[in-house]
Each structure stands twice: as structure tokens, then as C-alpha cells.
Amino acid sequence: MSARIAVLVFPGTNSEDETVRLMRDCGGDAELVHWSQAETLAQYDAFVLSGGFAYEDRIRAGAVAAHDRMMDFVLTAANAGKLVFGICNGAQILLEAGLVPGTGPVGRPTAAFTKNARAPHFVCRHVYLKLAIEPARCAITAALPTGALVPAWAAHAEGRLAATDDHLNEIVAGNHLAFVYADANGVVDEAAVPNGSAMGCAGLVNRAGNVLAIMPHPERDAWNFNHLDRREGDDVLAPSGGALLFQSFVQALS
Amino acid sequence: MERLGRQPSTVELHAFDAQWSEHCSYKSSRRHLKRLPTNGAGVVLGPGEDAGVLHLGVHNGERFAVVVAHESHNHPSQVVPFEGAATGIGGIVRDVLCMGAEVIAVADPLRFGMVDGTQTHQAYVARSVVDGIGAYGNAIGVPNIAGDVYFDHGFDENCLVNVVALGIVKETDVIHSYVPKDAEGWQIVLVGKATDPSGFGGASFSSLTLDARDAELNKGAVQVPDPFLKNVLMRASYRVFMLLRELKITAAFKDLGAGGIMGCSAEMTSHGGYGAEIDLDGVNVAVEGMAPEVIAVGETQERLLWVVPPEIAPEVLRIYNEVFTLPDVAYNARATAIGRVTTERRYVVRHRGSVVMDVESEFLTGAIHDELPYTEVIHHAGAVEELPAVDVETLFPKVLAHHDVCSREPLYRRYDAVVRGMTVVVRGRADAGVLAPIAGSRLGVALAVAGNPRYGRIDPGYAAEHAVVEAMRRVVAVGARPIGLTNCLNFGNPRKPEQYGEFVAAVDGLARAATALDLPIVSGNVSLYNESPEGLAVPASAIVACVGAFEDVAEVVTPGLKAPGSALLWVGSRELVIGGSVLAELLGTESALPHISYGAERAAVAIVHDAIARGVLRSCHAIRDGGMLTALARLAFDAMQQGRRVGAEIDFGNPLCEAGGFLCEVSDDSGIDLTGALRVGKTNDTSELIVNGVRFEIARLYETWSAPLAAIYP
Numbered sequence: 001m002s003a004r005i006a007v008l009v010f011p012g013t014n015s016e017d018e019t020v021r022l023m024r025d026c027g028g029d030a031e032l033v034h035w036s037q038a039e040t041l042a043q044y045d046a047f048v049l050s051g052g053f054a055y056e057d058r059i060r061a062g063a064v065a066a067h068d069r070m071m072d073f074v075l076t077a078a079n080a081g082k083l084v085f086g087i088c089n090g091a092q093i094l095l096e097a098g099l100v101p102g103t104g105p106v107g108r109p110t111a112a113f114t115k116n117a118r119a120p121h122f123v124c125r126h127v128y129l130k131l132a133i134e135p136a137r138c139a140i141t142a143a144l145p146t147g148a149l150v151p152a153w154a155a156h157a158e159g160r161l162a163a164t165d166d167h168l169n170e171i172v173a174g175n176h177l178a179f180v181y182a183d184a185n186g187v188v189d190e191a192a193v194p195n196g197s198a199m200g201c202a203g204l205v206n207r208a209g210n211v212l213a214i215m216p217h218p219e220r221d222a223w224n225f226n227h228l229d230r231r232e233g234d235d236v237l238a239p240s241g242g243a244l245l246f247q248s249f250v251q252a253l254s
Numbered sequence: 255m256e257r258l259g260r261q262p263s264t265v266e267l268h269a270f271d272a273q274w275s276e277h278c279s280y281k282s283s284r285r286h287l288k289r290l291p292t293n294g295a296g297v298v299l300g301p302g303e304d305a306g307v308l309h310l311g312v313h314n315g316e317r318f319a320v321v322v323a324h325e326s327h328n329h330p331s332q333v334v335p336f337e338g339a340a341t342g343i344g345g346i347v348r349d350v351l352c353m354g355a356e357v358i359a360v361a362d363p364l365r366f367g368m369v370d371g372t373q374t375h376q377a378y379v380a381r382s383v384v385d386g387i388g389a390y391g392n393a394i395g396v397p398n399i400a401g402d403v404y405f406d407h408g409f410d411e412n413c414l415v416n417v418v419a420l421g422i423v424k425e426t427d428v429i430h431s432y433v434p435k436d437a438e439g440w441q442i443v444l445v446g447k448a449t450d451p452s453g454f455g456g457a458s459f460s461s462l463t464l465d466a467r468d469a470e471l472n473k474g475a476v477q478v479p480d481p482f483l484k485n486v487l488m489r490a491s492y493r494v495f496m497l498l499r500e501l502k503i504t505a506a507f508k509d510l511g512a513g514g515i516m517g518c519s520a521e522m523t524s525h526g527g528y529g530a531e532i533d534l535d536g537v538n539v540a541v542e543g544m545a546p547e548v549i550a551v552g553e554t555q556e557r558l559l560w561v562v563p564p565e566i567a568p569e570v571l572r573i574y575n576e577v578f579t580l581p582d583v584a585y586n587a588r589a590t591a592i593g594r595v596t597t598e599r600r601y602v603v604r605h606r607g608s609v610v611m612d613v614e615s616e617f618l619t620g621a622i623h624d625e626l627p628y629t630e631v632i633h634h635a636g637a638v639e640e641l642p643a644v645d646v647e648t649l650f651p652k653v654l655a656h657h658d659v660c661s662r663e664p665l666y667r668r669y670d671a672v673v674r675g676m677t678v679v680v681r682g683r684a685d686a687g688v689l690a691p692i693a694g695s696r697l698g699v700a701l702a703v704a705g706n707p708r709y710g711r712i713d714p715g716y717a718a719e720h721a722v723v724e725a726m727r728r729v730v731a732v733g734a735r736p737i738g739l740t741n742c743l744n745f746g747n748p749r750k751p752e753q754y755g756e757f758v759a760a761v762d763g764l765a766r767a768a769t770a771l772d773l774p775i776v777s778g779n780v781s782l783y784n785e786s787p788e789g790l791a792v793p794a795s796a797i798v799a800c801v802g803a804f805e806d807v808a809e810v811v812t813p814g815l816k817a818p819g820s821a822l823l824w825v826g827s828r829e830l831v832i833g834g835s836v837l838a839e840l841l842g843t844e845s846a847l848p849h850i851s852y853g854a855e856r857a858a859v860a861i862v863h864d865a866i867a868r869g870v871l872r873s874c875h876a877i878r879d880g881g882m883l884t885a886l887a888r889l890a891f892d893a894m895q896q897g898r899r900v901g902a903e904i905d906f907g908n909p910l911c912e913a914g915g916f917l918c919e920v921s922d923d924s925g926i927d928l929t930g931a932l933r934v935g936k937t938n939d940t941s942e943l944i945v946n947g948v949r950f951e952i953a954r955l956y957e958t959w960s961a962p963l964a965a966i967y968p
Contacts, residue, residue: 011578013485014485015395017674018676034577053482124667155392155673184897220672225807228679236690237690
């Protein structure tokens, strides 16, 4: 039997449909699980927290959702080594739950994705995620080539990594900095960072390598029809681009 | 009173006040709107319900349709811009949702006052409206794929905030907003936010002119948006749609808009030939002790009404209240049964055991008419001024930096353009936004809006025609086949014959253009009383949205010049007329608007479609604000952003004319009918545009074009 992937829906989540669709198009056995069915999460092997504004981003993005009943199951699963992947609001929730970078005590956040610096409001911009760790350091990125570039859309108002200097040092020392922002040619510089994120961080991985949190949305640039630079003759409905990361996720489950 | 045969109750007075306001009844505008063409082979549902429905195409043997709605939220946005604009998105989304559709896109044609400095009220409105639209649309997860923005002193005291929404639905699954046959005893289920005193008097408020002195007072009439609740309501409603499809049940669903619970339930039942009994004690309220008229007529946001067979009502309630836990999402939000359908054709409301309203259904919801006099607007034909060659070197950068031409990116970057993962062409990159709205299907949808207030000021009727033509051209420029239109008519005070005359002329203009181009108008909205306290109406603003279809979204014409060595053709109308143009404003001249020849328009569309079919069209841009040169610059900017080095050299008398048509980049023009097209230049492998011998660095032009709005939208 193939591994079952739960795509979690909190009140306020808004990217669940495309996340499930892409997982399926990449060969994964994915289903939506709503907050009122939290108890069914025990039956799943892997978990995706998709984008949106869970609990209206009250207090701070992800802060309330981190305490939703569904997260009890996600915490247990993460500690058992199951794959957990958070995108945008899902990433914010994983940081608020202390799962990534996971350098503090259980359930205690040590860093946050918080208000954008360059422009303190929502920004929607095409970006590239550049893999900044050895692919095998994180189970979800294991099938990516070294230094992989994954196209995605940043679409958030709170995506800037913020932490104390000590915690930022721990992130670097522990190889938690999974993805940084880059331009189309893979060049990493300030102009490529849409939100003033510390160290140009676009994604973080936990110590064990089974929990990944990324701010931009690869699932929004994930089929040929999404790309302006698709080649003539490409099947417009075929997954591509951002699907790379989802394919790697599914591969890690097989 | 005569017809009632007694003194009306307080609830009845408020009910008739709302139902008979212009906002609800279109009592004066209706007879003019009848002139609009609303039929056609592709029309699944024309005007009359909350949104129109257009056939899109066939996927896996099933017919799919696009649901389209267009509204204004002008008055509220002038008073409380963030909330006013946000509720505009909230309302238009419900209009599409209640047709049984999944909401796939929004668009926002905006008209702001001149923003002189960042601290003016106009700047506050311009910023807050955009933030309100973004906050709402982003949260519910609907991409914003089209829109336009104009700045003009004529909107200093009355901004226009129009909103358009699209939905996707199988044609067999369209849900109507009136009860079907054999609905006796069906249950009326109210869904959503707890009814509160906000928005009481909203319908009547929208039909008043604004006065700053009353602004504080009016704020109470503006509703409070809750996109968080709406996000959940939408998803729960999609689940109910699934339930109805599984059980093959035809139910009725309608957005609570003007007139609140009363307006909605009365229309749903009356239009199906029934009456209704409503018990206000069943309504979930936010505060205790609200007067019955406030509960019945108040316009609290985020509410919808179902009429369903009694046997499935419990499951509908369970989906909203238990699966999607509405009561946990917002205070006392829920689905609750509040009444039933009756055969008596009376509309009866009870409150605390006593009857507070009891009238004939038809009397309440029937059309009333109010014929208002109007002054015929003279069509400003003739006196067309043609200009000799202009000083391109100085004027081109000025045109690009003009507030109506410069980049809108600082603004729309605040909108989520890509949520749902179905976006093919994002906003701002081309003339229209494009989506692939059905998972696993090649069918595509394009959406564009138009309505130039500089044109409206010169000639309200002809401006409306230009709006239709421009919206259509924009959809064609991305390679789509235009399938239908929606519109919002934003005008002044209908009680002033000269202002009302502009409205009437615009309706005639819309009718003329839509008929000539064979494009049905399937939905729309009228916003009158857009008049300042000094009695000045806004520039005549017939704002039009055009929907386009793709059989195969792979055929989309992607943005940006593609390759050196292409021929550049100006296809279609190319009069050297500058009336209403940005150039005319910069030169300080006035003259009549460019002439429209519908035969030439249709021929131009055919040339573009033919070039696509033969695979020779590399890129295309509609010629509009800022003229052909601006269209060329936009194509060059996109190539540069995508890392392609493509420049161009053109030679043309007055390339800043906006007289219309398309600028096309073609790999081979040997097969193109050059009676309908003109060679204006060719592309090369430089980073420059060379215009009549004057050289411009594309990167410098891009800076000039990109900078201006960043001051308002940092």
C-alpha cells in the first residue's frame, strides 16, 4: 500500500486544493483533512500544511494554528520520523509549533517567519528557491540535485525569518538553512529576497531532516501552463518547475 | 398604503424603503437597460439573477461555463475605504458562489482622485482601497488577475471601486436564486455571520450623494467584512454543492445583499411563484434586543440563504455547523432554519410570536417604475484633430511616467495573483489575465476590463463603445476568443437631467458596441448618485469586463517580444486622432474621440486569430493608453524581464496616438492581409527602441515607467 499523505485544512487555509492536486499529479496518495476530522490524522504517513491564513493569522501568522488539535498528531508524527512539509502559512505554523528549526525545547519556537521588512505588507512575487544544504540532509529534498533551483511564488506579508543572533547561529551551525532565495540564474543576493529574511532564508529543516518549512509556493508554478518560459510542444498540463520538490517528497515515501 | 388597506408596520416601512430604493429596484434605470443585448448562442444565463453564465467549452464530454458578476462599492469605499473595498470583493464573490460555482478569479477596475502627495485624503483612499481588496481576496484564496486604475480630479470626492468575479461550474450544476417547482414546505436556511446592526440602511445609503458632513454618520451603514469567515463559508458551500449533486436535488441559493434577510427570502420565493413565512427568532444574532426591522432588513455581510427540501436541511446544517464548525469560526456564525416556503404568496414575518409583516409577495418584489427626464447628450462627432509628427524624444518618457500609463505593479503586487495554482498569465504582464480553471483540462479563461474616464468626459456614449471595444481587444491580444461581457455603469445624479442623460447615452453606447460585435452582456450593475457635494458628477464611467475562452490554453499569446527579426504590424484602426489620449492631455489640446468602425474591429480580430492559427504571431499588445509606443515598450519590458534581448526599430508618424488596434510581432507577415495592417518596424537584437531615429535604452524606459506609483504604494 502506498503511503498516505494528509493535506491539512485549518480554518482559513486557502491553498489546499492545488497542494493535493500537485501531490497526486506527482504520484502521491494525498487527501484533504479538515480540522473537525483531526482524529483521522493518526491514519496518515505524511503531512502537508498548505498556505493560507489559518485562524486569521491572529496574534502572529501560525501562532494560533500551532495549538490546533491537528498539531498534536503532527507533533507525534514528526517525532516518530514521519515527513512533515509546511508551505507558506504551513511553514509559519511549523515554526510557531517549534518543529523547525527545532533547536529549542519541544513545542518552543526559536525563530519566526514574521512581518516583511522591505515592504511591511503582502507581497506577491515570483522567486526561486535554491537548495542550500546537501540534498540528503532533508528527506524531502533528497531526490533534488545539489544546489537545485525551484521556481515558486512568494505570496505573504509575514515571511521574514527573525531570531536572536544565538538562534541564527544555531540555524547555520546545525545546517538548518535548507533554502535561500535566488534569481533565475541561481545568484543569491539581496535583490532576490522579497521580504528581508535573515540570511536570505526561504526554508528551514529540522535536526532530523524529516520536517521542512518553506515560505514560497512551488505549487503555484508547478504545471507547464504556469510557466511563461515553457517550450513549444510541452504538454501544458504536465507537472514541472515547482513540482520538482513535490516529486522529491513523494519519492521519499516510496 | 392604499394597497395594504392599513397603516404599514415599522418593519414593512423599512422593507419597502429598501426594496424600492434605486439600489435594489433599478426603478429608473431598468427601462434603459432593456436595450442591452443579452442573448446569444453562448449564453447559459443572462441578467436577472446574481450573476450571468457563459458557455466556456467541453471537457470530458461535459459542458462547462463561466459565471461572471460585476458590481460597484463606490460609496462605502469613499467613506471607509479599506472596509468598503473589502466588502465589495466579499459581495461579488457571494454573487458568483450562489450560482453553484467555484470562485476562480477577481478583478478590480478602480478610479481614484488625483493623489497630490502621500498625505491627502485621495492618497488615503487610493492606498486603503487596494489594501482592503488585497486583504479580502488574498485571505479567501481567489487570485486577482485583472483590473485597471485611473487617477482623475473628477474622482476626488467619489472614488469608483468596481469589482468583477468569475466562477466555474458545469452547466447542469448551475444553482438558481429562486425556488423551483413543487417547493411547498421547503425550508429557508440562513447561513453565515450573526446578524448585527451594521449595514442597516445600506441600500438606501447607496442611493444618496455623499456629503463629508455626513461621512461619520454614514459609516454605520457600511458593513463589516470578515474574509476569514468567508473562506470557510465558501468551502462549506462547495461541500453542500457536492451533496446536492450526489442526491440530484435542485435547491435555491442566494447572496444576502440589499434588503437583507427580507429582500433575499422574498425574492427567492416570490420569483418561484411562492410566498414565505419567516421567523426572526430563528435568526442567529450578534447582540440581543435588536429591533425586528434591523434583523429583517439589515445588511450584515457574509450571509447567504438556502431554500432546500426539508429532508436534506439537517445535513446542510451539519456541513456548515459541524464539519466546517462555523460557530467556532466567528461569534455565533452558523446555518439555521428561519422559515419555510408557502403557497399563499404572502410574505409573512414573525417576531416574538407576533406578526410584524404580512404583505403580498408580488407587491413587495414587483418592479416599480420611475421615469426620470434626461437631456440628450450630443455625440461629439466631427472636429477630429489630426496631429503632425510630435517630439517623441521628450514626450515618450512623459507618457510612460503618466499616472494613467505607468506601471501598476506597486499596487497589484499586494494582491495574490497565483493562489489556486491555475494562473497562466498573471496580472500586469499582458492585456488580460488568463487561467486554466479546470484541473486536468486544457480549457482556458481570459479576463480584462476597460473604461477610460478621459474618454467619458469627452463623450459618455462613445466612451462606453470604446470600453466594449478595448475590453474585447485586450482579451483577443492574449489569444482568447471573446465570449461575453459584463458591466457597471457609474454615473451621477439621475434626478439631474443632464447627468442622467450621460447614463442614458452610455447605455445606448454599450448596446451599440455589444450588438455590433455580437457579444452578449450577461450581468451588470448600476451605480448612480456618484456626485460631489458641489453637484459635480464623476466622469462618465461605463466600465466593461470581457470574458474570453480558450479551447486549448496552450494557445495563449505569452507576454513580451520573442525574437529579433520579427515584423511589427499595427493591425486595425490607426487614425492619427489624439482626442482623449494621454498625449492630448500632455499637449493641452482637446478634440473628439477616435472613430470606431466595427467592420474594421472585426477584421482586426480576425487577423490576430488567423496569425495565431498559422503559428506566426509571436507577441501582441492592444493599443490603448499611451499609444502604440507604450504597447511596444510593454512588450520590450516583458522580454527584458524574462531575460530575452530583443529591441525594435520603428518608423511611424505619430506613435503616441491611442486610436486602437493591436501591435503584433509576427515571424512572417507574408500571409497577412495588409489592407487591415501596416508594417511599422521590426525587432532586433539590441537593448534599445529606435523610434523615428530617436534611440531609447529599454532599461531606462523601464525605470521611468516603473517608478511613479511606488510613492503611493511603497
